[in-house]
Amino acid sequence: MGHPTRTRVGIVGAGPAGLLLARLLHLTGIDCVILERRDRTYVERRQRAGILEQSTVDALRSAGAADRLEREGTPHDGVELRFARRSLRLDFPSLTGGRRVWLYAQTELVKDLIALQQKEGPPLLFEARALAVEGNDGDRPLIRYAHAGREHTLVCDWVVGCDGYHGVTRHGMPEGVLRTYERGHPYSWFGILADAPPAYEELIYAHSERGFALASMRSAHVSRLYLQVPNGTDPEQWSDERVWNELDARLATRGGRRLHRGPITSKAVLPMRSSVTEPMAHGRIFLAGDAAHIVPPTGAKGLNLAAADAMVLGRAFAHLGATGSTELLDAYSDTCLRRVWRAEHFSNLMTSMLHLSPDQSEFDTRLQLSQLERLATSPHAAAELAANYAGLPVGGDAGGGGA
Template sequence: MGIVGAGPAGLLLARQLHASGIDCVVLESRDRSYVERRQRAGILEQSTVDALRSVGAADRLEREALPHDGIELRFSRRSFRLDFPSLTGGRRVWVYAQTEMVKDLVALQLKEGPPLLFEARALAVEGANTDNPVIRYTRSGREHTLSCDWVVGCDGYHGVTRHGLPRGVLRTYERGHPYAWLGVLAEAPPAYEELVYAHSERGFALASMRSPQVSRLYLQVPNGTDPEDWPDDRVWDELDARLAPHGGWRLHRGPITARSVLPMRSSVTEPMAHGRVFLAGDAAHIVPPTGAKGLNLAAADVTVLGRAFSHLNVTGSTRLLDTYSATCLRRVWRAEHFSNLMTSLLHRDPDQSAFATRLQLAQLERLATSPHAAAEFAAQYTGLPVEAE
């Protein structure tokens, strides 16, 4: 098995294959330090935590992750809380940064797993329709060829794997959004126990965290925003203005150690497999970050794929591999719908009418007052169980 990309999807799949006695090689174009420092998502669904536990990669998570049993929604200078366990029959989410999850998986892979090659840049995936697809890559200034029985592309939207499939095989559905997120990391203890999502006249804001000492915060900003135009005081003042449901509430302030602008877009590529090449994670789909689905969808993809390869290894049957794309796409489109629903519900379009704003407030009011609406929202947020087929 050849796996292109050592992000969460590629590393988790490698651990699942190792547990099933299946040989694989993971190729990663960046060095280890870069891979372990990439700032990405920080919310893990129940099924993602279960997948990490199943491959022995949850020891540090169990000690350090912050379990959350709900979120707070703020609008019209009021707030309400969604209690996940009571609405979903006990499901919850965990705050654990993707960087930490990757560190855990890398350490396991290097200690006891099959080869993980850093600074190995994939050039092309060839022979998708053959019994032995090939990955051409460079490492240490030399070109190499990896002959595989199967190839899994976990190398993102711009990776080479999806471009190795024959022209006309894939169809991509995309949607852009007329705003972005300014995300910051701050050395400041969170002034809240759970994530706070805010709808305001000034735009969306999200108060999250990385640890009891580090806050992760986001502001809706126009596309093309330069993060350097947002000095610390401006960031804190705007966060306070958008997040305060009433006078007197303030965030704990501290030095901002990192800031970046995250574009908002949606994308789904179908099918997620062709011949002996499979796509997983961002190579197949991208969601706006509002619903915290990107990392969790990637973990669900490779969990389905890991089960399918284990089934092949035990039975010789490709039945689960043959249904991989259809199985994953059912979950992907539901997650896309939920992420876009959250995004359109909480953000203000630059040209938004007063009528559209009133519709947003009406839906937020329904979430606050309808147990049925709240239960559906909570079920989607905490994540649906990963289908077997």
Template sequence: MSHPSRTQVGIVGAGPAGLLLARQLQVHGVDCVVLESRDRDYVEHRQRAGVLEQGTVDALRAAGAADRLEREGMPHDGVELRFARRGHRIDFPSLTGGRRVWVYAQTEVVKDLIALQAKEGPPLLFEAEVRAVEDADTERPVIRYTRAGREHTLACDWAVGCDGYHGVTRYAAPQGALSTYERGYAYSWFGILADAPPAYDELVYAHSERGFALASMRSAQMSRLYLQVPNGTDPEALPDEQIWDELDARFAADGARRLNRGPIIARAVLPMRSSVTEPMRHGRVLLAGDAAHIVPPTGAKGLNLAAADVVVLARAFAHLKDTGSADLLDAYSDTCLRRVWRAEHFSHFMTSTLHRAPEQSEFDTRLQLSQLERIATSPHAAAELAVNYTGLLLPGEER
């Protein structure tokens, strides 16, 4: 593939944010180039989130990237909260005016978007390691990258960082121009992928005296399960039988089915933290997705926040192309941060309500159970959870 030297929008990172943005810009007739440091195989197989909000699915449909999702994705109309040996289902459509979520792995979203990109463009360069994004305060920022041992530059009207928290795009702003607000957590998730049919039709979030657990899925034959574990846990140190026994203990409830056991084919420990960097723009460099914000996975917000960012961004670039006005780009950071902070709050709420912190007192546990009981008995509290879980509406959307 040739190395373009000029484009309207240079996108750093071929995760779901960068790929979806490129696809949306193509639909709007805005030129762009995507640069990704890893090879295609790595990008298509890194395991990440698996729950898509209604708005994310709508964005993939609008971008022409939802054909396989429609065939293979699993729509879910609710989740179960399990606590005090009881389960309570939250019905999304009845509480949100018809909104729902889909279980469809991020790896599959990425594969679908890459396939479209490879077939129809715009340019996507793998193994293109971005070294720096320069001249953010000018009308022509420059992305410097290395590919196949040679250095290249890409001049653009705008540069978008979709390269994650550790990416280089964040450093395009001078020191002190951006502020980052963070919170760590004293526990992690131990996640497994098991060759076993899911025991439950919908996701189950379990609060127990032994700690949090989550039952999810990747397909009708593949279970995705999580346990709360101490930070620093070695995923290889836990025998399979002990993992299944612990999962069964945390999901225990009167009349509940036990998990279907099977070979564990993948395992990993996932640290948890919350982080927001603001503003999400400096000069002509804009941040999207994990480059701007991180959430703990309990609220299923990470991929969906990234998708919401790029929907706002694509509309802003289309508006600039059609009208010559940068008003929506100027408002991009403020527009997104309102949603980001609400998602941060929801993810923290879900995390702190369902997990058992080290040295947690019985008073703290009683507060958690009281909150869960309120969600189970109050339509207003249940609706608040359902609206946040299925995704807040974007500006301009109507219920």
């Protein structure tokens, strides 16, 4: 493949946002180029999220990118919350008017989109490291990038940075244009993958006196599980037996069954933080996915926010192509930020409701239990949480109340 020097839309980063956007642009006849600094193997093996909202699945179907998802993905009609050794199941379809979520690992989604891109779509260059995005204030921004030992220039009409929080796109914005709002969290997630069949058919979120735990899965034979741990925890200091014992203790309910145990194939500690950068656009440069926002994983929103950004941009570019109007592109940041802040609120609410802070008092714990009890006794509260978890329609009202 030669090195493209000109394109309508230059995309930095081949994560879900960049790949889905490229697919949507291709289907509307808008040319683009994706530059990804990592190699294909690395990109396809990055362990990330596994829950897809209804809107994300609908977008993938419309883009012709859901064939394997339909065969191998698992629809989930609810989640279970555990607290005070009891359980509460939230039934999403009955609480949201039919919406549900799907379990399909981000690694598999990325593989599907890359395969389509390589087969049908515009250029995707791996090991192409963006060095700088220049011309932010002009009508011909360009991306300087290194590939195959040489430096190249890609001139664009528009640039979309999907290259993460530390990417060159957001850091190349003129000084004073962006403002970032951030919050750290005083605990991390200790995540494992295990060759063990999931003990439950749906996700289990557990509040316990020992800390938070989450039971998820990657397939019928692989479990994905998490424990709340102090920041700075070394996963190698935890034996497999200690991990399984702690998971069973935190997930325990009266009369409940224990997890299926098996070899743990991966251990990692994941720091948690929240971040929103405003605005998500300047001139002809747009930010999407982690380049613009990061959410704690408790609400399962990171991947879905990235997909929503791509959907909003895809519609805006299609509108530009059909009408010549930049109206929707101009509104991109405001449109996305309404949804982003809703997701941040929900994710932080789920996090604070289920985790124990290092300095937590008995009073704080009783407040958490009261909030969980309200979900068990108030259809309105349960419906709010279910609506936010299953995901508000992209383009719909993203400004609703808290869960």
